Amino acid sequence: MKKTHIIGILVIAVAIIVIISTAGDASAYVTFKEAKEMYDHGNKNKIHVVGTLKKAENGDILGIQTSPDMLSFKFTMLDENNFEQEVFHPNPMPTDFLRSEQVVVVGSYENGKFIADKILLKCPSKYQEEGVNV
């Protein structure tokens, strides 16, 4: 066997490992219900859930509670099926949190609680036009 062939096989092997690991380590966009099922089946992978904050009819945001030491907070989130879930976040509230139109939480259930390690916010209003504010 020629050296180039060995190298070729090695390259293909690495490429396959990369693709498999990408598929294996990729997270998924799921609903809270699916996340719960995963957790109940012992799957501890961190997942993405897309949703919004719970709001009252007048637009006030409901269900936010900051810890006494202000270092963490919890909030109520509605996923795409409008399933309501209390989410814990071990960091202070991100700056634009209350203004966000969409929230993506990355995390998982632990002891029956949903812990978000990361929160991605979509605040399109920031850059989009919403009038001139004379």
Place this chain on the structure above:
Amino acid sequence: MVHLLIGNLGHLLVIVAFVTSLLATFSFWKSTNNQESTWAGFAKWMYYIHVMAILGVCTTLFLIINQQYFEYHYAFSYTSKYLPIYYQISSFWNGQEGSFLLWMFWNAILGVILIQTNKTWKAPMMMFFSFTQVFLVSMIMGVVIFGGKIGSSPFMLLRDVVSDPIFDIDPNFIPEDGRGLNPLLQNYWMVIHPPTLFLGFATTVIPFAYCLAGLYTGRFKEWIRPALPWAQFSAAVLGLGILMGAYWAYETLNFGGYWNWDPVENAIYVPWLVMVAAIHTMIAFKKNETALKASIILVITTYVLIVYSTFLTRSGILGNASVHSFTDLGLSGQLLIYLFVFIILSIVVAARIWPSIPSAKEEVSAYSREFWIFIGATALSLMAFQVIIPTSIPVWNEIIEFFGGNSNLAPPAEQVEFYTKFQLYFAVAIALLSGTGQFFWWKKMDRAELKKQLSTPVMIALILSALIIVIFKIQVAGYILLLTASVYSVVANTKIFLSVAKSNIKLSGGAITHIGVAFMLLGILFSSGYSKILSKNNTGLVWSKEFPDEVNQNNLLLFLNEPRQMADYSLTYKGIRKLSKDYGYVDLNDIEGAISPLEIIIARETKTSTGEMLQPGDTIDIFNPENSYFEVEYQKHSGASFTLFPRLQMNESMDMLVYSPDINRTVTADLYTHVRTFPDPESETNWSEVKEVKAEPGMTFFINDYVAKFVSMEPLDEVAGVAMKDGDLAIKTLIEIQGENKTYQAEPIYIIKDKMAGRIPYVVNDLASKITVQSILPEENSFVFGVSTTQKDWIIIEAVEKPWINILWLGTLLLVIGFGVATNRRYTEFVKMRDKGME
């Protein structure tokens, strides 16, 4: 008055630029066979008109920003009245249109240089070069053809973009002020990083254009000579641009580092790696047909990846995958066409000539330099492959859905850990290969010679690494490997450098670049691998039992003037400051207000951070009304101390709050501190119930646990805002309160007006106290003061130590210098051949 002319002119120039780029492409094509033909002259002039048009477009857009024509959407969205000129420059590329324009600007300039420096390559190369410009200009055309919009013009009037009722009433309405530059971009790096990065982007097309020109004209080997120096230049500039972006992120953003494996970062890291791989095979092409073929493939891939990264970051496809915000200008279709046209064009041009390119006949020896260079290029390509596959997850989802499938793949949740676990070992391979490959390059090798050459560097590297491992207690296996490999690369390349530089310093580019890379790896290893969060919550108190135990709390709550212990430091938050032009930081509490956005008045005697005493009524200039700073003092147990001023930017029109870190830099480590949050300045203060204290002048008592002294009282003849009449009475009291660091003076006022009592309380923010004169007891010669308190001002911070980060920056510098030396060498070779009439 709405300035219509300038926008129309700009738009017209864009169309001129588009048409001339098309004509230039066509006429360069017509002149490929005869470079003396009239087509050749025509092509050149078309290109020059194109350059003039692009320069005109840039000038027009900049004038709109600079003259603050807020009737234009671009000026309104990205700039404001009080923006200094250097930030007006960064406003220019705040919008996507402007950043495309920056890219085109560099292309235009580079095209002129290429026309001037090339002879035989001019026509075919410029044909492909101008063709890319056709697509770029189309992105900012803003023309509607057959009902479809092509491009997004930067010259849109606000009234045509925004639907606001004001424009129905008065179509000529012009806003008073713009929304301002995104606070994140108000940083000097944002003035120089985008031009550098886009110069890097723009230069990637040059090797690509030479390559396609070579394939098109049948000179499938010769194109490498002119392309190589440009590829090296491009790799240097692009690398510098990427690192500048990393440095900007480190200094401005809040994620606590310089690299986050975010799709935006990956999208540009990948083409850079492939370009570096291409440079390696281009160096080895002469003796090896495989390297030649690889060079063609890698150079084409680099440019396609550049277009692909443009597609990723500008089409909005990364929407849920990245923390960055993207504006979708509706260009995704156009970007896809750009991408596919260049993929298909490259394949067609390459396929035509491919059978004529000879294949390698004999097996390459493991002792040849070509072999090792090839292995290095392969490692770099795989390194790139490993990043682009997961980064493209949103694209895979789209493709699966396009074919009717359903895919909910998301990027890896722990992206830093995920990418690191692969990239770490690729980096080990790169370090080992860059150390060893150089010996094969400069010496004819066989087994004995190899042993002779390598034994000393390997010994030195092992000893050095062992020392470092012991001293810095490095215990992670992967880190030990990377450390040893990088140290080896530094030692081996230094040996090469010394021997090469002795004969001809101009040939030492490779060795310098490789030393730079090895230093960068070491810097990354220490600053990221051993980055330490100092502000870990050490109270042991985790909020409520609802949290699982393993939740890490990395932040520290600091109350005003209350020292907290953190690692080797005692930290004290001292309050909010404004940054003045001449006197350093000034306490916000001592500022009366602003007389203009850039001028403030001092309310009471105050000492600034430069030690200056300012008097009430002094007016001072400030840099930026949006910025406030949190003063945090670090006191080491050894007694040394320093003060950091992490920044807060408040942009009201954008409704944005942005925190930026401040960094204490020493040779061995950076101490990085940023504020996560502070009390919302718009929320109402909750005062406690009033506690009454009776005191006569001269007496001491306590206010919120601070020692206070009722010093004196005096009648007032007038009180601001109150009309005093005969029989009315106003008394000002003076109370001195001993704070932690200074004495505060409180002056609550008591008024009797029309026989009714009125009270003007006095608030001392630093002490979280409000003092009122409740009543006066003349018969006892004493006053009753009411004291209410609130929560003290606070901030929550994160503090991170980044050891040896300077090695990373030093490595970057070496990398750029090394590429510079190599570029110079290869360009000189090209010029020699050209002047001999060979090119």
